Amino acid sequence: MVKAIIAPSLLAGDFAKIGCDCQRMFDCGSDWVHIDVMDGHFVPNITLGPPIISALREAVPRGGKDGKSASFFDCHMMVSNPEQWVPEVARAGGDQYTFHFEATEDPLALVKLIKANGMRAACAxxxxxSVDVLFPLAEYLDMALVMTVEPGFGGQSFMPEMMPKVKTLREKFPHMSIQVDGGLGKETIPQAAEAGANVIVAGTAVFKAQDPAQMIAFLRDTVTTSLQEKGLLTE
Known part of the structure; x- marks a missing residue:
């Protein structure tokens, strides 16, 4: 199923009130929240981990407080030895586990482990x-993530030279969910949408917007229009 999905990155929020920021993003119309987990080894930064994910899940239960609202936790694991954290993130309440291809020696086994723990599996x-490394994995993945910045820190500039990777994936796997992460906002979303991305991670652009709900709607509308034009939109 290919549809527009907007996933604000909590990395751009206020860590002193991260639970409130998480709920606020869903209240503003986000489909997912993107949770960046960094271990200081795979990337030169340390951020959130399973205890924080668990606390967020308590604040934002599955289905929301009304049992019907969006509450999907997209966990981007920028960590060495990603196999180690699969059970913990699952127990903490993660819905999707995105590992980096560069961090594992057996990506297919890791995909199977993630799914065995009840989460969607994605590879970044x-x-x-090279995008070619994703081709043998594609049929087993729920999503592929093409980084449009170097992973590790928020607020970096979008790298348009990554868009051919997205275009190649979309042409080769038309029904795959393809996520882009890094530097996405009003100026750069048209390039990502045109290339075929349908899952958009946006941090600063959403959290610093005067009207986050309006920004989320703009990002979604841009992607939806592009998917419609390509004949790829499904509900």
Whole structure:
């Protein structure tokens, strides 16, 4: 199923009130929230981990407080030895586990482990990694993530030279969910949408917007229009 999905990154929020920011994003119309987990080894930064995911899940239960609202936790694992954290993230309340191809020696086994723990499985590639590595995995993945910045820090500039990777994936796997992460906002979303991305991670652009709900709607509308024009939109 290919549809527009907007996933604000909590990395751009206020860590002193991260639970409130998480709920606020869903209240503003986001489909998912993107939770960046960094271990200080795979990337030179340390951020959120399973205890924070668990606390967020308590604040934002599955289905929301009314049992019907969006509450999907998209966990981007920028960690060495991603196999180690699968059970913990599952127990903490993660819905999707995105590992980096560069961090594992057996990506297919990791995909199977993630699914065995009840989560969706996604694989990310850094800017310097060829998109070809995803081809053998594609049929087993729920999503592919093409990084449009070097992973590790928020607020970086979008790398348009990554768009051919997205275009290649969309042409080769028309029904795959393809996520882009890094530097997405009003100025750069048209390039990502045109290339075929349907899952948009946006941090600063949403959290610093005067009207986050309006920004989320703009991002979604841009992607939806592009998917419609390509004949790819499904509900």
């Amino acid at each position: 590639i850094k800017p310097g990694t």
